[in-house]
Amino acid sequence: MALLCLSPLNRLLANKLSKRREVANVVLDFSVRTATTHTPQFLGLPKGAWSQQGGYETAGEGIVIGFIDTGIDPTHPSFADDISEHSYPVPAHFSGVCEVTREFPSGSCNRKLVGARHFAASAITRGIFNSSQDYASPFDGDGHGTHTASVAAGNHGIPVVVAGHHFGNASGMAPRSQ
Template identity: 80%
Template sequence: MRKEVANIVLDFSVRTATTYTPQFMGLPEGAWVKEGGFETAGEGIVIGFIDTGIDPNHPSFSDKDINSQHSYPTPKHFSGVCEVTPDFPSGSCNKKLVGARHFVQSAITRGTFNSSEDYASPFDGDGHGTHTASIAAGNHGVPVIVSNHSFGNASGIAPRAHISVYKALYKSFGGFAADVVAAIDQLKME
């Protein structure tokens, strides 16, 4: 072997296994148990996501968790806002999804934003933000069904955490640093 080569590993097949992430990470036997189980993992924490938005109708973000005896408390240390738009109506936020805003001023100024392709709201236009938020803080035991086929139940890593979304990325063009920085600045203030 040449000195420039540190290691050689045979290729192997892999597959997606989103519903098994907690098991892969050892959460059911490890961290969740030490922190009181999935019923309290993430309790009292608000996770801020800067991404493509969120679909508030996804069951991972319901504040009526059928798998828990505890209702979601309103976070005492968070002052986020739930922005209301035609695509993100009043009631989109709840005690789980505690904040949602969108940032697009730079894209509008540049003439890049296209309202017929992208939502001028916190609503997720391509699913990336929804997926990311559900991995980190989605409810525990949510059935995953695609095209009438069950893929088991999924859980976020911190299923009792609250979520606040700061949309600065869009399906058709991505985003601009000025909008991302505006989202970061807003997140820091809340």
């Protein structure tokens, strides 16, 4: 099972994607006030869906979430596979690839971050690849992909520290997903 999250998308494309057997869900994006460390509370997860499904300890287990974005930082604690007392299971029927590059060395993928690829060839060929900020690698050049992936699938209870200031703990909406 996979969840495909897409930014603003027209209804025709959303409808077409939602009918494909590989796609479990298509969600149209909408704007809300940014409060990443409080999103689980905003959505009512600690008292609602999480508790009904066994708590954050199992929320998302067995689901592999796929993202198409700027890349991912495999060193981010949201994607560590040794954070909980229960190790991540090898996902059933997952056939993804962990592409190795200079910026994304062997070992970047683990049981939490199970696959990563880059698709820079077209941008390079078309002359629109910005090598000063982008990578021909799964590594995230600007942090957007890492942020987006951690909001959906990041580990639970990750301290958010910026310039020495603690802004609470963050959690992905499906912290046991991969």
